[in-house]
Amino acid sequence: MRKILSFILILTLAMSTFLVGCGAGNEDSADKGNGEAALKVAMVTDVGGVNDQSFNQSAWEGLQRAQEELGVTVSYKESNQDADYAPNMEQLLDENNDLIWAIGFKMGDTILAEAKNNPDQKYAIIDYAYEETPENLVGVVFKAEQASFLVGYIAGKMTKTNKVGFVGGIEGVVIDGFDYGFQAGVKYANPEVQVLRQYAESFTDSAKGKAIANSMYQDGADIVFHAAGGVGDGVIEAAKEQGKYAIGVDRDQNDLAPDNVITSAMKRVDNGMYNITEQLKNGEFPGGQTVVLGLAEGGVDIAPTSDKHVPKEILDEVATLKQKIIDGEINVPFNAETFAQFK
Amino acid sequence: MEGSLILTIGFILGTTLMYATPLIYTALGGVISENAGVVNIGLEGMMTIGAFTGAAVGYFTGNPWLAFIAAGLAGGFLALFHAIASVSFAADQVVSGIAINFLGPGLALFLSRIFFEGATMTKSISLNDKIPRPFNGIFPQNSILDLIFNQYATVYLAFFLVFIVWYSLYKTKFGLRLRAVGEHPKAADTLGVNVYKIRYWAVILSGVFAGFGGAAMSIAVVSNFRPTLISGQGFIALAAVIFGKWKPQGAMLAALLFGGAQGLTVYLGGTGIQVSSQILAMLPYVITLIVLIGFVGKAVSPAANGVAYEKGER
Numbered sequence: 001m002r003k004i005l006s007f008i009l010i011l012t013l014a015m016s017t018f019l020v021g022c023g024a025g026n027e028d029s030a031d032k033g034n035g036e037a038a039l040k041v042a043m044v045t046d047v048g049g050v051n052d053q054s055f056n057q058s059a060w061e062g063l064q065r066a067q068e069e070l071g072v073t074v075s076y077k078e079s080n081q082d083a084d085y086a087p088n089m090e091q092l093l094d095e096n097n098d099l100i101w102a103i104g105f106k107m108g109d110t111i112l113a114e115a116k117n118n119p120d121q122k123y124a125i126i127d128y129a130y131e132e133t134p135e136n137l138v139g140v141v142f143k144a145e146q147a148s149f150l151v152g153y154i155a156g157k158m159t160k161t162n163k164v165g166f167v168g169g170i171e172g173v174v175i176d177g178f179d180y181g182f183q184a185g186v187k188y189a190n191p192e193v194q195v196l197r198q199y200a201e202s203f204t205d206s207a208k209g210k211a212i213a214n215s216m217y218q219d220g221a222d223i224v225f226h227a228a229g230g231v232g233d234g235v236i237e238a239a240k241e242q243g244k245y246a247i248g249v250d251r252d253q254n255d256l257a258p259d260n261v262i263t264s265a266m267k268r269v270d271n272g273m274y275n276i277t278e279q280l281k282n283g284e285f286p287g288g289q290t291v292v293l294g295l296a297e298g299g300v301d302i303a304p305t306s307d308k309h310v311p312k313e314i315l316d317e318v319a320t321l322k323q324k325i326i327d328g329e330i331n332v333p334f335n336a337e338t339f340a341q342f343k
Numbered sequence: 344m345e346g347s348l349i350l351t352i353g354f355i356l357g358t359t360l361m362y363a364t365p366l367i368y369t370a371l372g373g374v375i376s377e378n379a380g381v382v383n384i385g386l387e388g389m390m391t392i393g394a395f396t397g398a399a400v401g402y403f404t405g406n407p408w409l410a411f412i413a414a415g416l417a418g419g420f421l422a423l424f425h426a427i428a429s430v431s432f433a434a435d436q437v438v439s440g441i442a443i444n445f446l447g448p449g450l451a452l453f454l455s456r457i458f459f460e461g462a463t464m465t466k467s468i469s470l471n472d473k474i475p476r477p478f479n480g481i482f483p484q485n486s487i488l489d490l491i492f493n494q495y496a497t498v499y500l501a502f503f504l505v506f507i508v509w510y511s512l513y514k515t516k517f518g519l520r521l522r523a524v525g526e527h528p529k530a531a532d533t534l535g536v537n538v539y540k541i542r543y544w545a546v547i548l549s550g551v552f553a554g555f556g557g558a559a560m561s562i563a564v565v566s567n568f569r570p571t572l573i574s575g576q577g578f579i580a581l582a583a584v585i586f587g588k589w590k591p592q593g594a595m596l597a598a599l600l601f602g603g604a605q606g607l608t609v610y611l612g613g614t615g616i617q618v619s620s621q622i623l624a625m626l627p628y629v630i631t632l633i634v635l636i637g638f639v640g641k642a643v644s645p646a647a648n649g650v651a652y653e654k655g656e657r
């Protein structure tokens with residue numbers, strides 16, 4: 001009896017690992033019809049997985065568009081834990097890909113080491129800027145402050161209490177862009193508006209996000225913007241419960257609370273992936289550089305659903321502002337120093 | 344100023360309740376299991392599967408209570424594996440618990456991909472389909488009573504369950520047997536108590552409670568599941584069990600203390616005082632440590648906690 005039971009148990013455990021493995025397995029959507037010369041481009045997701053409804057998913061959509069429009073062959077490898085990054089990259093290396101992408105700053109050190117070990121292989125990474133980039137590597141970063149400036153402007157124009165809030169994840173270079181870009185946008189719209197700022201020191205603690213947003217709404221803020229990953233779920237939940245407004249981040253988060261999320265500061269990772277892939281195809285791979293994508297390159301934008309809540313006049317003004325940023329008339333600040341110089 | 348002080352207290356107390364609730368459910372699970380002599384490190388994994396099941400069932404059926412019960416069943420189901428391994432096969436309880444902590448999130452992710460078109464996040468539940476808030480709209484908005492008592496029903500249920508668990512453990516025959524099994528299983532066995540059966544039920548019940556705790560996160564605190572939703576709460580609940588000296592009321596107080604410290608942190612962070620938010624973020628843990636060192640005193644665990652029982656062994 002005992003032996004049978006233990007056998008069943010082992011079988012169950014083995015099956016479950018197998019099934020989970022299946023769900024996360026790689027998927028070669030090889031387009032074999034394009035002949036021998038088709039470029040092969042592959043990406044390694046971070047632990048979020050390819051359907052994370054955030055930047056990994058956006059990255060894969062960019063590659064899929066490249067497959068359709070540029071005729072390259074694309075594939076991905078999912079990472080279930082941080083330790084998977086290097087093996088996944090090695091495997092893609094063995095598969096003779098022309099370009100290997102790492103999605104997310106967590107892979108910054110791994111891909112740098114890989115790039116140094118394999119100087120003939122081209123690599124690129126999203127959300128990482130190196131001080132010295134090897135010739136076969138490209139860092140792609142986004143001017144999050146520009147999109148944050150635009151949503152800040154919307155918040156500054158739409159607030160009725162002259163108080164808005166910002167909830168950050170963990171302080172650092174990346175979130176600073178959101179923070180100060182947003183503040184600048186609010187001030188640009190209406191210098192009278194006060195911005196309450198608080199950091200959760202976490203990207204996962206939804207309950208803390210909710211508590212912070214609750215305290216901001218209680219203090220009289222009526223719109224809260226977050227750049228804090230899972231913490232933001234709590235921020236949006238607080239808006240939903242209190243009937244206040246929230247602003248989403250990275251992707252269009254209106255689906256989380258259709259009546260409360262008025263706009264989102266979007267990062268278009270897909271456009272970044274597509275652009276670099278196109279450059280690779282044209283023989284213009286920007287190796288050794290950090291590519292910075294802003295409004296002009298389609299790297300960041302506000303959510304397409306913004307017109308549900310934001311009045312048309314304000315959106316028209318936002319369109320004008322966008323042009324001014326692209327033309328360089330407005331230089332959006334991205335940290336405390338540049339913000340101090342801004343006004 | 345007077346009025347704002349009262350509102351501040353209201354805010355901190357309200358945040359305390361919100362924060363503590365998932366921990367209370369899960370810690371109750373830990374209390375039941377450990378009093379029967381089975382260490383349950385797998386609470387985190389059971390919470391995760393409960394959080395996912397609650398969010399998914401809530402989304403598809405629109406019935407929050409069905410979702411809550413389903414979350415409990417899912418947690419209990421996962422706990423069954425822990426029971427089989429650690430009770431029937433006398434495996435190391437810590438190792439089995441760690442396995443559960445890997446299995447829970449993996450399974451949740453896998454199921455999420457099946458039911459939500461490959462997404463690792465479930466779709467958001469609308470406010471009307473969430474657990475009801477019995478005192479919503481009764482007090483004026485942002486008044487002190489509203490700040491404290493306008494909570495989801497899961498909050499009140501948690502306190503009710505603390506009482507139920509306390510009563511069952513200390514005032515019923517089942518509770519006496521359960522504690523006997525945790526203190527001296529051989530003696531209990533000699534007196535005709537079925538040690539295996541009691542331990543099985545205790546472990547499964549602990550999974551049910553941890554599942555409730557997960558659902559209290561995914562269908563009350565927020566309204567969707569994502570893989571990072573449960574990150575550490577199970578372990579904090581486990582600490583609350585030990586902190587609370589393996590008693591339901593003690594574990595509840597420990598969870599409330601932790602929640603209160605979080606509320607204080609959030610409040611202080613919003614006052615603009617010149618303390619870096621990293622330091623503030625440590626506050627809940629530091630307060631917990633200080634109280635643990637200074638005020639709790641010696642904690643004695645159930646004597647047979649963590650020891651597998653094998654019939655006829657000398």
